Amino acid sequence: MKVTVIGTGYVGLVTGACMAEWGHDVMCLDLDAAKIARLQRGEVPIYEPGLRELIMRNQPAGRLRFTTDVAASVEHGDIQFIAVGTPPDEDGSADLRHVLEAARQIACHMDSFKLVVNKSTVPVGTAQRVSTLLEEELGRRAVRCGFAVVSNPEFLKEGSAVADFLQPDRVIIGCGSGTADRRAREWMTQLYAPLERTSSQLLWMETRSAELTKYAANAMLATRISLMNEYANLAEALGADIEEVRRGLGSDPRIGAHFLKAGIGYGGSCFPKDVRALIRMSEQAHVSHHVLDAVEAVNSRQKFKLVEKLQKRFGASLSGRTVAIWGLAFKPETDDMREAPSRCIVGELLRLGAIVRVFDPVAMPAARRAFAQDLAAYPRRLANIHWASSALDAARGSDALLLVTEWVEFSHIDPVQLAKTLSMPLVLDGRNAWEPSLLASAGIEHRGIGRIP
Numbered sequence: 001m002k003v004t005v006i007g008t009g010y011v012g013l014v015t016g017a018c019m020a021e022w023g024h025d026v027m028c029l030d031l032d033a034a035k036i037a038r039l040q041r042g043e044v045p046i047y048e049p050g051l052r053e054l055i056m057r058n059q060p061a062g063r064l065r066f067t068t069d070v071a072a073s074v075e076h077g078d079i080q081f082i083a084v085g086t087p088p089d090e091d092g093s094a095d096l097r098h099v100l101e102a103a104r105q106i107a108c109h110m111d112s113f114k115l116v117v118n119k120s121t122v123p124v125g126t127a128q129r130v131s132t133l134l135e136e137e138l139g140r141r142a143v144r145c146g147f148a149v150v151s152n153p154e155f156l157k158e159g160s161a162v163a164d165f166l167q168p169d170r171v172i173i174g175c176g177s178g179t180a181d182r183r184a185r186e187w188m189t190q191l192y193a194p195l196e197r198t199s200s201q202l203l204w205m206e207t208r209s210a211e212l213t214k215y216a217a218n219a220m221l222a223t224r225i226s227l228m229n230e231y232a233n234l235a236e237a238l239g240a241d242i243e244e245v246r247r248g249l250g251s252d253p254r255i256g257a258h259f260l261k262a263g264i265g266y267g268g269s270c271f272p273k274d275v276r277a278l279i280r281m282s283e284q285a286h287v288s289h290h291v292l293d294a295v296e297a298v299n300s301r302q303k304f305k306l307v308e309k310l311q312k313r314f315g316a317s318l319s320g321r322t323v324a325i326w327g328l329a330f331k332p333e334t335d336d337m338r339e340a341p342s343r344c345i346v347g348e349l350l351r352l353g354a355i356v357r358v359f360d361p362v363a364m365p366a367a368r369r370a371f372a373q374d375l376a377a378y379p380r381r382l383a384n385i386h387w388a389s390s391a392l393d394a395a396r397g398s399d400a401l402l403l404v405t406e407w408v409e410f411s412h413i414d415p416v417q418l419a420k421t422l423s424m425p426l427v428l429d430g431r432n433a434w435e436p437s438l439l440a441s442a443g444i445e446h447r448g449i450g451r452i453p
C-alpha cells in the first residue's frame, strides 16, 4: 500500500521503516531539511537497535523515501500517518500544534480519498478535531474528496521499538462507523496483514476509546512502578527485600511479572508526560485524579533516593566527595536523556558540592547537551562533571558508585577490580541490578532500593 508518514521522530521513523519492511511503499516527510538530508544519506539520527539495518535495506530498494516536499508526500500516500511530536504545554496538556498543522497540510494538498491515521499520542477527542479541520479546509478549497480519520496509538518501547512494531502484542485501532470508515477498516486490515504471521491481534474500538487506551496504558504502567517504589521504601523500613516481594507478586497471574521493578523512578519522553497529560484531561473533565497525582509525586521523590542514601552515609553536605555515576540515559539501549533520573541525581550531587564522574556506553553526547542545558546558570557546577572514558574510569578514586541505568555491560563488571578502583567500596544500586552477595564477596558494601543490606 502507499503510505506517507508525517514526522521522522522516534515513532514516525520506526513506523515508516517497519511498514517498508512489510513491503509497503513508504514516504516519510519532515520539515527539518538537515534531518531529511542525513536520512537520505543513510544516517540514522537516533540510537535504536535494528532501525539502521531496516533503513539500509529498504531505502536502496526504493520502498522507503525521505522528503521535505509536502505536496508530493500528500499525493503519495493513500494512508497518511501523523506521527509528529505532542510536547507538553506549560499546564501539562499535550500541545497539538504540530498534529493540527500536519492535518491542515494534508487538507491543503489532497485531491483524492485519504485515510488519516493518528499515531501521535493525542488527547481524547483529537481524531474528531482533525476530522473537523479537514472538513473545513476542504470546504474552503471547494474540493469534494472524502476522508476518514482513525486513531492507531503506538505502544513501542525505546530500545526495542523495531521488535515491538513488527511483533506487537496487539494493535489498537479506533474507527468510526460511517461509509468512509468502512473503507478505513479495509485499508487498515490490509496494512497490518503481515501481522497474520504473528499472533498479534487487531483490536477495533471507538476512536475515543483508542485515544484513551494509549494514556491509560502508560499511566497504568507508571502506577505499577510508583507503587513498587513505595513498597520498596516500606520494605527497607521494615527489613524486607523488595526483590523477593516482586517475585511473590509477579508469580500471581492476576498481577503479572512485568513492570514491577523498583528503582529510582521512571523517566523518558512518555510516562512523565502522559501521566501529566491525563491529569490535565481529568481536570478539564472535572473528574478526580488522586491516584495519578500520587503516581507523579512518588516518582518525583524517588529520583532523589540515591542522594538521600549518600547523605545518610556522608552527611548533608557532599563537598569534597567524589561520586561515580554509571548510566545516564533514562533506560538502557537508548541515548534518550529526556526526564532521565540521572539529570536530577547529578544536579543534586553538584548542588551539594560533590564532584561527579559519569559514564554511559551510548548517551555521553546527549548527556553533555542535557547537562549543559540544565546547568546553564551554574557553570562552576557543570565544570565539576568529569566525563569518564569507561565504567572503571568513572569509578576511579570515587567515594561511592551510583548505578543509575542498568546497561548489561555494568552487570558483567569484575567486582574485585571494581573494589580496587573505588576509593571507598560503596555501591548504591538504583536499579537492583546486582545480587548483593556478588559485590559483598569482593568486600564492596552494596545498597539497593528496598533491599536488605
Ligand code: UGA
Pocket: 121, 154, 155, 156, 157, 158, 159, 218, 221, 225, 258, 259, 260, 261, 262, 263, 264, 265, 266, 267, 268, 269, 270, 271, 330, 331
Ligand atoms: C513507554 C511504554 O512502555 C511503551 O509501551 C509506550 O509506547 C511508550 O512509553 C510511549 O508512549 O511512546 P518507554 O518510555 O520507551 O516506553 O520505556 P519503558 O521501557 O516503558 O520504561 C519507562 C521508564 O520506566 C524507564 O525509566 C524505566 O527505567 C522505568 N521502569 C520500567 C521501571 O522503573 N521499572 C520497571 O519495572 C519498568
